[in-house]
Amino acid sequence: MKLLLAEDEPDVQLIARLSLKRAGFEVVTVNNGLEVLDRVGPEAPDAILLDWMMPDMDGFETCMRLKADPATKDIPVIFLTAKVQESEVAKALALGAIGCIGKPFDALTLGQQVLTILGK
Amino acid sequence: MSLRGRIFAVIGIMVAATLVQALAVGWFESRRKASNDAMMRAETRFEHQTRMNRVVVELEFEQRSYLLTGLPEFRAEFDRRWTEYVSLPTVLAGYIDDEKDKLALTRLDQQLKQWYALACDSMNRRTQLTDLALVVRDQTAPPMRRIQNELDTNQRHDLALLSEKVTTASDLNFRNALVTLALPAFDIVMLLVLVALLARILLDPLAAVAESARQISGGNFDVRLPPDKRDEIGALVRAFRDMSSAVQRRQHDLTDALVREREISQMYAELRTNAEQESARLQATIATVPAALVIMEAPSGRVVLQNAAADMLIGREPDEEGDRQRYWESFRASYRDGRQCPAEDWGPRRALRGEVTVGQELIVKPRDGRTIPILVSAAPLRNDLGAITGAVAAFQDITNLYEVDRLKSEFVSIVSHELRTPLTSIKGSLQLLVTDVPMPDPDHRVLMHVALSNTDRLIRIINDILDISKIEAGKLELNPRPFDVHELVHLSLQSVGQIATGSSVALVHVVPKDIPKINADPDRTIQAIVNLLSNALKYAPPRSEVTLDVTQTPAGFVTFAITDRGTGIPADKLSLLFKKFQQIDGADTRKFRGTGLGLAITKALVEAQGGSVGVISEKGKGSTFSITVPVAR
Numbered sequence: 001m002k003l004l005l006a007e008d009e010p011d012v013q014l015i016a017r018l019s020l021k022r023a024g025f026e027v028v029t030v031n032n033g034l035e036v037l038d039r040v041g042p043e044a045p046d047a048i049l050l051d052w053m054m055p056d057m058d059g060f061e062t063c064m065r066l067k068a069d070p071a072t073k074d075i076p077v078i079f080l081t082a083k084v085q086e087s088e089v090a091k092a093l094a095l096g097a098i099g100c101i102g103k104p105f106d107a108l109t110l111g112q113q114v115l116t117i118l119g120k
Numbered sequence: 121m122s123l124r125g126r127i128f129a130v131i132g133i134m135v136a137a138t139l140v141q142a143l144a145v146g147w148f149e150s151r152r153k154a155s156n157d158a159m160m161r162a163e164t165r166f167e168h169q170t171r172m173n174r175v176v177v178e179l180e181f182e183q184r185s186y187l188l189t190g191l192p193e194f195r196a197e198f199d200r201r202w203t204e205y206v207s208l209p210t211v212l213a214g215y216i217d218d219e220k221d222k223l224a225l226t227r228l229d230q231q232l233k234q235w236y237a238l239a240c241d242s243m244n245r246r247t248q249l250t251d252l253a254l255v256v257r258d259q260t261a262p263p264m265r266r267i268q269n270e271l272d273t274n275q276r277h278d279l280a281l282l283s284e285k286v287t288t289a290s291d292l293n294f295r296n297a298l299v300t301l302a303l304p305a306f307d308i309v310m311l312l313v314l315v316a317l318l319a320r321i322l323l324d325p326l327a328a329v330a331e332s333a334r335q336i337s338g339g340n341f342d343v344r345l346p347p348d349k350r351d352e353i354g355a356l357v358r359a360f361r362d363m364s365s366a367v368q369r370r371q372h373d374l375t376d377a378l379v380r381e382r383e384i385s386q387m388y389a390e391l392r393t394n395a396e397q398e399s400a401r402l403q404a405t406i407a408t409v410p411a412a413l414v415i416m417e418a419p420s421g422r423v424v425l426q427n428a429a430a431d432m433l434i435g436r437e438p439d440e441e442g443d444r445q446r447y448w449e450s451f452r453a454s455y456r457d458g459r460q461c462p463a464e465d466w467g468p469r470r471a472l473r474g475e476v477t478v479g480q481e482l483i484v485k486p487r488d489g490r491t492i493p494i495l496v497s498a499a500p501l502r503n504d505l506g507a508i509t510g511a512v513a514a515f516q517d518i519t520n521l522y523e524v525d526r527l528k529s530e531f532v533s534i535v536s537h538e539l540r541t542p543l544t545s546i547k548g549s550l551q552l553l554v555t556d557v558p559m560p561d562p563d564h565r566v567l568m569h570v571a572l573s574n575t576d577r578l579i580r581i582i583n584d585i586l587d588i589s590k591i592e593a594g595k596l597e598l599n600p601r602p603f604d605v606h607e608l609v610h611l612s613l614q615s616v617g618q619i620a621t622g623s624s625v626a627l628v629h630v631v632p633k634d635i636p637k638i639n640a641d642p643d644r645t646i647q648a649i650v651n652l653l654s655n656a657l658k659y660a661p662p663r664s665e666v667t668l669d670v671t672q673t674p675a676g677f678v679t680f681a682i683t684d685r686g687t688g689i690p691a692d693k694l695s696l697l698f699k700k701f702q703q704i705d706g707a708d709t710r711k712f713r714g715t716g717l718g719l720a721i722t723k724a725l726v727e728a729q730g731g732s733v734g735v736i737s738e739k740g741k742g743s744t745f746s747i748t749v750p751v752a753r
Contacts, residue, residue, distance in 0.1 A: 009541050015548030022552070053537070082537050087597055104540050104579060107548030108555060 002026045003114070004045035006036045006062065007080065008054040015107055016049070016080070023111020033057025037065055040072050047118055050097075052081035052088070060095065067096040078117055080105065123352040126321050130314050137310055141303060148299055152292040159285035165215035166278040172212060173271045175205045176232065180264050183239045187246050195243060202236065221277070228270050235263045325353035329360050341368045412494075412515040415501070418472050418508045433494065433515050435486045452485040456493070467496035471511035474500050481518070493518045525593065532589045539582050547575045584717040588700065591724040598641040598728055602752035605635045605670060605678060608642060612649040613668075616657065625660045627653070629668040638678050639752040640729050648722040652682040652745045655718060659686035659743075677731065677748040689737040697735060698723040722747065 003025045007013040017027045028043050030036050032054045040048065048066065050059035059079055066072045077097040081088060082104075089100045099117035101110070179201045186194035209229040216222050238260045341364065403425075406413050412430035416423050422444070423437050430436075437447050453461040463469060467477035480496040498513035550572045559565045590596050609631050616627070638645070649668075656666040664685040671679050689697065700720045723733045726747045737743035 009545070011545035012541060012548075015545050015552070018552055019548060022556070082540055104544030104547055107551040 001047075002028065002043065002045045004036060004040060004043055004048045005029045006031070006033060006049065006054065006059070007051045008032055009051075012051075012103075016105070016110060019105075019107040019110040020049075020114065023115070025111060025114070033059065033062030033065075036062050040066065040075065045075060047076045047078060047114070049078050049080055049101075049114070052079055052092075060091075063092070063095045063097055076118060078114060122350075123321060126351070127318065130317055130321075134310070134314060141306070145299065145303070148292075148296050152289070152296045155285070155289040155292045159282070159289040161215050161217075162278070162282040162285040165212065166275070166282045168208060168212040168215060169271075169275045169278040172205070172208045173268075173275050175201055175208060176264075176267060176271055179205065179236075179239070180268075183243060183260065186243050190246055195247075198239075198243070205232070221274075224270070224274070228267060228274070231263060231267050231270075235260055235267060238263070322353070325357065329353075329357060332360065332364070336364050336367060341371075412517070414468065414513045414515070415510060416468060416472065416513070417510045418500075421468065421472055421511075424510070430515060433486075433492060433517055434484060435488070453482045454485075456481050456483065467498035468511055468513040471498035471500045471513060472508065474508055476500070493522045529589070529593055529595065532586060536582055536586045540579065543575060543579055543582070547572065547579070550575060584721060587721050588717050588724075591721065591728075596724065596728055598644060600639050600641050600729055602637045603640055603642045603645070604637055606631055608638070608640075608645060608649070609668065609670065611642070612646050612653065615646060615650045616653045623657060624662045625657055626665045627657070627668070628665055629670070631670040632672070635670055635672060635678060637752040638749045640731075640749045641725075644725045645729070645749060648725045648747055649680055649682075651718040651722045652680075652747070655745070656682050656684040656686075656743075660684040661686060672751070673748065676751045678751060679746050679748050681744055681746040683742060683744040685742040688739040688741055689735070689743055690739060691737075694735055694737060698733060 001024070003020060005013065005016055005020070005027050007016060007029065008031050013029050013031075017029055020027045028039065028045065030039055033050070034057045036048065036050070037057075050062055052059040054062075059081070063077050063079075066075065066077060073096070077095075079089075079092045079097050079100045080103055081092070081100060082102070092100050101113050101117070105113070179198060182194045182198035182201055185191070186198060209225055213222055213225055216225060242260055406425065406427045409427065410429055412433040413425075413427045414423055414430050414434075415425040426436060434451075435447075437444050453466055455461055461482055467480045467482075470477050477496060477498045480498075481493070482496055483491060483493045485491050495516040495518050496513065497516075498511055500508045501510040501512055503509050550568060554565070554568045554572060559568070587596075609629055613627065613629065653666065653668065660666050666685075667681075667683045669679075669681045669683070671681070673679055698719045700717060719733075726733050726749070730750045731748040734746045734748075735743060736746075
């Protein structure tokens with residue numbers, strides 16, 4: 001299963017990548033929303049993990065663009081966010097995301113959480 | 121004696137004098153008349169006497185003539201003369217007042233009658249011519265001589281009498297004429313005297329009073345008033361004196377009043393100056409205080425005083441009434457949560473109704489389109505009677521506070537994010553290392569766990585700080601919904617499972633089967649219960665029991681009671697438990713690591729959901745912490 005992980009913080013990106021890889025995912029990492037839009041076509045991931053706050057283009061706008069593009073609108077989007085407040089989650093879900101994982105995430109169970117959200 | 125009496129007395133004297141005068145005149149007149157009458161009588165007496173004398177002379181003449189001639193005419197004439205004579209003595213007697221004279225007349229008459237007898241006799245004899253000698257020797261002559269002498273005497277007497285009477289009458293007439301002439305002069309003199317008298321009685325005191333009045337009107341109250349008599353003038357003088365003293369008194373009063381008035385004026389001027397200074401000070405103060413101040417009059421709410429700060433903050437209401445109303449109708453104020461603040465809840469309006477408003481937080485949108493958060497404080501102004509005469513309102517622009525608040529929230533959010541990002545990396549790295557990397561030296565594994573547990577602790581502290589800052593900022597967001605208590609308990613126990621693992625403390629829970637669903641934010645309620653359970657596990661002595669009892673209260677709440685068998689909490693510390701950064705003592709802090717925020721957060725989370733927290737503790741026996749959550753409807 002191929003995941004596109006967008007995270008601007010290199011260390012967090014590394015941990016998340018290792019954690020997901022450990023859970024058996026194939027992980028492609030990018031550093032911001034613009035790169036997500038660039039790579040989503042060629043990589044054709046099974047799901048996208050978006051950090052909420054990123055430079056250049058944040059997760060919010062990236063998600064809107066993904067959902068606005070017929071080619072990408074069916075790819076499930078999961079947010080990684082420090083803002084675990086209900087309103088933020090609700091906002092994310094309203095944009096078409098299927099779930100939200102709070103930061104700091106648990107490196108040992110991140111993969112499991114993603115699978116749970118994806119319903120696998 | 122009264123003045124009227126005196127005037128009447130004077131008039132009486134005048135009347136009396138006039139009467140006396142009239143009587144005197146009458147008396148003089150009667151005297152004069154009597155005298156004139158007496159004179160007339162004397163004249164008539166004299167005439168009759170004279171006639172008698174003539175008749176007697178003629179009688180003798182006729183008798184002698186007859187005796188000489190014997191002519192009968194003489195005899196006839198004689199008889200005629202006698203006839204004339206006979207009545208005369210009687211007539212004359214009527215005019216004689218003197219009795220002696222009357223007797224003399226009577227004697228004379230008798231003598232004459234004797235003479236007459238003799239005369240007749242002699243004449244008779246002549247007629248017979250018997251004795252001529254008789255003629256010669258007339259015996260009648262001697263008596264006749266005496267008679268005639270006496271008659272002459274009488275006539276002279278009468279004449280003297282007449283003369284005397286005439287003199288008397290003439291004297292009296294002259295005197296009466298004099299009196300008649302003198303009387304008017306006397307009257308004039310008397311009148312003058314009376315007038316002078318009246319003037320003295322009436323005018324002098326009046327003039328004195330008038331003089332006094334003039335003096336008093338000139339301001340001299342020390343005038344000597346006429347002596348106090350018991351008459352009208354006296355009464356006038358008394359009245360005048362009363363009036364004078366009254367005027368004097370009043371003048372004194374007036375002077376006093378003037379003095380007082382001057383003092384009052386001075387006082388008033390001072391007060392006025394003070395008030396003006398006070399007012400100027402107040403105005404200057406109002407003008408310069410940074411707070412926006414507005415003073416309104418009741419009941420219209422028209423602004424009577426507004427300082428520059430208020431002008432800048434809420435603008436200035438127009439002067440025209442219509443414009444003024446439209447201004448306030450278009451004036452918008454809302455609560456912090458965005459709801460429109462109705463006009464009647466606007467602080468100044470409440471003040472006009474008599475309510476005091478302190479720190480009403482509103483967001484106003486003046487006409488210029490700005491949005492300004494303000495604190496409104498307003499109070500009614502009352503007069504001495506307590507009636508509302510206006511209101512004073514102060515508006516504080518709290519834009520800066522909002523900005524600070526926003527910055528604080530932002531700071532907290534940034535800090536927490538910035539702290540949690542590296543912690544996420546550290547924790548993730550440690551977890552992956554501990555799980556995946558074989559460590560032959562057990563010390564290394566222990567060190568790895570120390571690093572991991574301290575990372576967890578750091579994350580918990582950051583979460584607590586974030587929570588408390590959200591709670592304090594009023595930004596705690598809750599999503600209450602009906603939730604199953606069994607699931608809630610299960611999730612809570614699962615959360616604390618990690619802590620309980622490896623501990624000798626047993627965790628027991630009792631949940632009735634028929635417990636109803638609660639209306640609560642599940643995550644936050646679990647957080648509250650977990651906080652209490654973690655505390656209980658921390659403080660419970662080894663091999664003891666911590667129990668979670670869930671019960672339903674009749675008031676429509678579900679109670680979660682967590683009991684430990686720990687050391688208990690002193691009664692005087694119970695009230696501090698739910699405050700921030702409170703732990704029972706420093707040793708506890710070191711022994712049972714924590715931020716001291718857990719109970720404060722728990723309390724805030726529970727109360728925000730309409731529930732409550734409670735604690736019962738007994739030193740040495742343990743404590744029971746409980747929270748209540750409303751049952752779902």
